[in-house]
Amino acid sequence: MPKLHHVCAFDDLIPNKPRCYRIAEQDIFVVRFRDKIYALQNRCGHMSVALHEGEFTDGLIVCGLHGAAFDIETGDVEWDAILPPPMSDYQHSDNDRIRQFGKLIAGAETLPVQTFLVTMQEDQVYITLP
Numbered sequence: 001m002p003k004l005h006h007v008c009a010f011d012d013l014i015p016n017k018p019r020c021y022r023i024a025e026q027d028i029f030v031v032r033f034r035d036k037i038y039a040l041q042n043r044c045g046h047m048s049v050a051l052h053e054g055e056f057t058d059g060l061i062v063c064g065l066h067g068a069a070f071d072i073e074t075g076d077v078e079w080d081a082i083l084p085p086p087m088s089d090y091q092h093s094d095n096d097r098i099r100q101f102g103k104l105i106a107g108a109e110t111l112p113v114q115t116f117l118v119t120m121q122e123d124q125v126y127i128t129l130p
Contacts, residue, residue, distance in 0.1 A: 007118075007125040013037065018061065020052040024129055028116065031072060033059060037118045038072040039127045045070065045111035046081040068110045075115040081108070 005023045013019065013032035020042050021028045027042035029051045042051050044063040054064040062069045066081035083105060090102025117128040 002128045002130055004119070004126050004128055007039070007127055010037070010120065010123045010125055013125070016056060018052040018054075018056050020050065023127065026129065028127065029061065029113075030125070030127075031056060031061075033072060037120070037125050039116040039118050040070070040072060040075055041114040041116075043113065044068055044081075045077065045113045046108055051113070070113050073115070075113040077110050077112055080110040 003024070007021055007023065007028070007030055010032075013030065015032050015035075018029055018031040021030055027050065029040045029042040031038050040051065040061070043049070044051055044054075044065065046063065046066055046068045049063055049065040051061050051063060051070070055062045059072055060069045060078050061072055063081065066083060067079075068081040069078040070076065071078055090098050091106055093099045093102065119126045119128070
């Protein structure tokens with residue numbers, strides 16, 4: 001059964017500055033954008049990196065590791081991860097182990113991230129977790 005969890009006070013959130021909160025043993029990405037609060041799982045859908053460490057811009061959170069971008073409202077993938085050199089060159093290495101690593105990394109799918117319902121009660125922010 002879904003459960004309501006307290007996150008913080010509305011005024012604790014600086015506009016356009018993502019934060020991470022640990023709630024019910026989960027890391028939750030929270031951001032105040034255009035006076036609305038959004039909450040998502042705080043793990044990139046590509047390699048599970050903490051999203052709050054990435055770049056937030058115009059309603060998108062861009063993973064700081066491989067550049068995958070996610071819509072904060074839906075959790076949908078805006079664009080897939082990009083593997084910069086030398087990672088993108090690993091598939092062509094003379095070393096079998098590095099070449100295999102390159103194939104695995106290149107084949108990792110970027111999945112959407114889970115979003116959570118946010119509610120306000122007075123000036124307090126709550127999210128509903130499943």
